Amino acid sequence: MSATKSKITIGHVFKTIVWPRRKLLAVGLLLIVISRVAGLALPWASKYLVDEVIAKKNIPLLYNLLGGVIAAIVIQAVTSFLLTKLLSVEAQHLISVLRVRVQKQILRLPVRFFDNNKSGALVSRIMTDVEGVRNLVGTGLVQLVGGLLSAVICLVLLIRISPLMTLYVLVPVAVFGFISLKAFNKIRPIFRERGKLNAEVTGRLTETLNGVRVIKGFNAEAQEIKTFEAGVERLFLNVKQSLTTTSLVTSSATFLLGLASVGIMGIGGYMNIQGSMSPGDFLAFTLYLGFMIAPIVQMSNIGSQLTEAFAGLDRTEEIMNMEPEEDSTKRVKTISHIQGDIVFNNVSFAYEEGKPVLKNISFTAPSGSVTALVGTSGSGKTTIAGLAATFLNPDNGLITVDGIDLSTVSLNSYRSQLGVVLQDDFLFEGTIRENILFPRPGASAEELNRAVHAAHVHEFTDRFELGLDTVIGERGVKLSGGQRQRIAIARAILADPRILILDEATSNLDTESESFIQDSLRSLMKGRTTFVIAHRLSTIRQADQILVIEGGEIAERGSHDELIAKKGRYFELYTYQARI
Template sequence: MKIDKSIYPYILREIVWPRRSLVFFGMLLIIIGKLAALVTPWASKRLLDDVFPEKNQQLLTELIIYVIIAVLIQSITSFLLTRLLSVEAQCMITNMRIKVQKRVLSQPSKFFDRHSSGELVSRIMTDVAGIKNIVGTGLVQLAGGFVTAVFSIAILLTISVKLTLYSLIPLILFVYLTLKGYKIIHPFYIDKSKILASISSRLVESINGIRVIKSYNTEEHEVEVFEEGAMRLFENIKKTLTASALVTSSGSLLMGIATVFIFGVGGSMVIKGGITLGDFVSFSLYLSFMISPIIQMSTIGTKMTEALAGLIRTREFLQKKSEQEDEERSMNLPEIQGSFEIKNINFAYNKNIPILKNINFSVPQGSVTAFVGPSGSGKSTLVNLIATFNKIQTGDIILDHKYHLNKIHLNNYRKNLGVVLQDDFLFDGTISENILYSKPEASFLELQNAVKSAFVDEFTDRFKYGLDTVIGQNGMKLSGGQKQRISIARAILKNPKILILDEATSNLDVKSENFIKKSLENLMKNKTTFIIAHRLTTIEKADQILFIEDGEIKERGTHEELIAKKGKYYQMYNYQSRM
């Protein structure tokens, strides 16, 4: 797998350039630090060639002062470099995570059908983390190491051209092998991100579905599935470490060979008087200053390769358009009334398998429309179109006789929408926090009214902490009926113009259902309501009932009219009545 070359201008434009002042300052610090480090080889030459032969105490004192100052400069620049760039890198990671999470949440519903929650968590948290090696000390050290190597080569050439050329031959070979090695390593990091996302996804699912796992006694199966993923990750990391180790060890080998040549050739030159002992020692030290950053650059390069893999995957998400960026959806709604005209709607998730076929009906303002029919008939798909969770493919939905649903800005439309699903989601927090989710700025009186209207207080009054009771992930500490009432209270609090109820009373016992029926009747007053119902007794008062089968409206009318027709609705109603 080749590296996408477009990632480099993206890094420069989006990551480095906005932080150019900090990056340039970091490079300045590392150059100052590296230049200060060059004092020690210079002082070593003076020590051997001038101080010892001449027994010059004053020069020795001066050299010691120079070395102390150089060490202090190195320490200060190292601290500032790490402090400034590491903090900025973490700041960038935080901002990038927020940016990616925001982009993920802005995607249409079909996006979440294709990506599991574990994969998305991995993209947001893990892939982004490696970026610290780009803006952190990694990029600056890479540049600083290059500058140091150039400086060192220049100084080495002034000491001995012959020795310098001997040292450059293995160095050039090492750089060539390193670049080849990175091309091998990069696909491993891409695969690592994918494997990690897959493992995370399964892990999240197994934890969320722990009751199903335990009820079917399949813990061993889940362990095997996780073990298989963990081993795939291990094999990937093993290949990555092996390739990285080969690059590093080849560098050490080549540099070792260079050192042997330098010792042999340099030692011979000292014996023959071609260079002084001080020249030889300082050359060896300067050589280490040339070699060390290059070896270090190979290590940093490995981390940069991993960062690139994560950034490529992160950019995939950032480049996705949000559903709010649909150029068709530019219309902002005024105060709406709530009437609908559904015209010639056809819809298919797969082109060869139509879900809805030529759906036509009208919904007056403030009326109640119920959808019934067998499972898989298209009821939920139709409701998802009305809720704008899916986009209309062919046909039209017109609001208030003039606003085309595909052209209305989503946020502007959804502020008028309230939804209560069959398995509505609750967050890990208190009961009051979950109800207030639909309207965080609501007053305490509004909250209390919603609680009473949905009969939430019927069970919270028995709890020690009342509305401040923490309910656990997805309300795991509550019964199905209690969770449903909290969801209904959340919709009541929002007080929307358009209401969608998907089996809103399905999880309630008879006593709770009677309470909720009364609260829903109050909630639905003056609101355009769409109901998906399997229990037909809950929709007897609906203004119109549409019986949908195989994606088509087979029957329509009020409860009384459909009973009188003695068709499919009548058969379903009689069947349920006998149960």
């Protein structure tokens, strides 16, 4: 799995985000040009107000000027409304599209990626990192271009009034532009780091809320508060650093443009006294100067927003460039109906290089058979099941299904015929009905009822006021461990898979419930290739083959009676549990 480490380029953003929306942005640019030109009516009218209306007491011209300024104000209001309606809405739409795209990409990544990343951090990557594009497609980019255009128009008008004063103004403006450019180059990695820190803090907070019972059970609230405070402090220091940089830009703008204003007062006042400039021209120059400086200062703020947008897109691009688990160039084979013959041939696997978890595992699981995996914790049982489920890919060796290399089979065609009951029996927030229907939302009421009874879910739902429509809370927190596991088994029964993986499927059941579930599981496993991981060895006596996994290798294999007769490792485990 690889990801690009380089920054996302302006050209890439222009090609993928800006150019496809060029027509909309062109309309937005036209609107902002109209708005900015209309805004120039006020300084233009001020010259005539002083030199023509007040000096010459020209009342009719006063009415004309007022009418023109009111019309300009209306135009500004209308164009501002249309600009927000067009571009801001499109920006939010793009954010929605990008969130869906990133979420889709993340779900396509291998299980190993999720093992190495916090769910809360991934939520931040999906929801927060893409928000900056609103400054690219929304009013930000258009205002940047519009502000530049306004500044150029005002500059021309300023030169027409007084080239000398304009030249004096341009010196501090140029210095301000240089400072801003340097600041934005420095600020981009700060924003990028902020996204990472925000993801870490969000991830830890999500873990804290999910594990609140463990935290309270160990009286560890103070410890978690301290951990969260440390993360928030790092985030604060990052924000502080960016604020320091942006405040430098703002302060330099205040200082440099303030100097320009003082100079204009001096030069303009002197020219008025000398009679080389009329009071109206001086007033117009002052107002035009404000109209030129305002978008320049605004552009510095927008520049900061665009820098933040690029930093978020950098992180988004990392996700989008990661290799998905479904390699379309390699997984080209589709199996419409799986028979279920699975063969492991010298399979090795390691989560970390140099630390093998499985070493040259070889066995055959014929169609319709039950293969039980037993052994101590960490021996590699769950890893074998993960390989059979295509959650993991072998580092060496070959896994075949119906004689076809599993690494070449389309994941969609394979997993559509796969059922799993995992050790953590994960349930989604919602109702019991919704959780059981999860693999087949369109299943009939009869099929649902059959699965409910087969897994003995009705034994406890019949006692609930809302029955199957009972809301179970996040991760099924309102249910007992045994109840959650029965729902997970019912879900697998409804899926009607060809290959079934049961990872400690009865670990959370009491003895009476387990006897019911074992009957259901025997019915479920009939005719399906099944892998069973169980610490309770009494539950796997009827398995077609039992593999004893020790240190990532198959220490023993055979049926229950055969392994008991050998009096080896399986015999030790079985008799030890029998004594307990």
